[in-house]
Amino acid sequence: MTRVGLVVNPVAGLGGRVGLGGTDGPERPRRAVALGARPPAGPRATQALRALRERGRALGLDLVVVTVPGAMGADAARAAGVAPVVVGDTWPTRTAPPDTTPADTVSAAHALVDAGVELLLFAGGDGTARDLLGALEGARCPVLGIPTGVKMHSAVFAVGPGAAGEVAAAWLAGGGGVRLREGEVMDRDDTALSEGRVASRLFGWLPVPDVPARVQQRKTGSTATTGEASAGIASEIAGRVGDGLLVLGPGSTTHAVAGALGADASLAGVDVLAVRAGRAEVVARDTGETGLLARIGSGPCWIALSPIGGQGFLLGRGNQQISPRVLRAAGGRERLLVLCPEHKLAALGGRPLLLDTGDPDVDAELTGYLPVLTGHRRISLYPATG
Missing domain, CATH: 3.40.50 (Rossmann fold)
Structure with missing residues (x-):
């Protein structure tokens, strides 16, 4: 035995x-x-x-x-x-x-x-x-x-x-x-x-x-996102969101992009930003699932996330507030913005972005190639899997 x-x-x-x-x-x-x-x-x-x-x-x-x-x-x-x-x-x-x-x-x-x-x-x-x-x-x-x-x-x-x-x-x-x-x-x-x-x-x-594909890597330290990359990604976000709400995940990349939009976002929490005329302000800071659902209301809104450096996790690590209910309320796959400067994406070495929302149906919906905003007018299609 x-x-x-x-x-x-x-x-x-x-x-x-x-x-x-x-x-x-x-x-x-x-x-x-x-x-x-x-x-x-x-x-x-x-x-x-x-x-x-x-x-x-x-x-x-x-x-x-x-x-x-x-x-x-x-x-x-x-x-x-x-x-x-x-x-x-x-x-x-x-x-x-x-x-x-x-x-x-x-x-x-x-x-x-x-x-x-x-x-x-x-x-x-x-x-x-x-x-x-x-x-x-x-x-x-x-x-x-x-x-x-x-x-x-x-x-x-x-x-x-x-x-x-x-x-x-x-x-x-x-x-x-x-x-x-x-x-x-x-x-x-x-x-x-x-x-x-x-x-x-x-x-x-x-x-x-x-088992490399089934056991996660350690998180690696993030190289600071350059001002040029942050400004470029911020410009792409502003163009997509227009005048609307943006749920912003945690991390140094999203924090830098929020700064480029003029918002003082939290570093380790999930915030809600109001975007207007290419600028943003935080309207809800360090928000849990219930607060996010209340802000989204009948939706839709946009959700912006950046994968964890070295690991590649997009959902299910450090951002559990952005739950399957929140993802569905926001509008699902079509309302998800993946932010990742080129150097951070290259550091994954071709390994896919990882999904662990706790809901197999949501993971399956997001599996496949996702557009990743890497800079101004720069978009890479990159695989994601649950």
């Missing part, structure tokens, strides 16, 4: 759609729940386990899922139709977010390694990866992240929940050429953010199955 471990961070990703960013610390999860956030970690872990079970059967794996009680694993396993082996008899009785803590994640990891798992799947974000980095020091237990957090700059996550299950099955089956590599554990540098820069900090490495 092949033993795979599962640990779920129930508070991971809670702040995404409500516009709170990450859920580090005890207060943000409570605030997110008060704003109506629903925990995404459990359902995404369930999706990954379903893919693992299906692919595992095809590969002839005799799988046993080993996990811990309640919302930190067993609930997701049972929802996937898996009868897990549950360890940690003295586990805390807390089962509902926002009551779990990083210490619970560390304790769960220790219990699963002691149970002899061959691969540890974890549902969380960069903070969870950092917790596991400390917990697994010296253990050399391979890990694979089910992307559930808000940012996920680390190179230890699959590109989506289904991919996590498929990669796990391929590695556990052996003989398929899947090797381990050292994946960087990264997290956002809050000091840099306070200085007006988007940057990540390296905390260490964890062994991860190496």
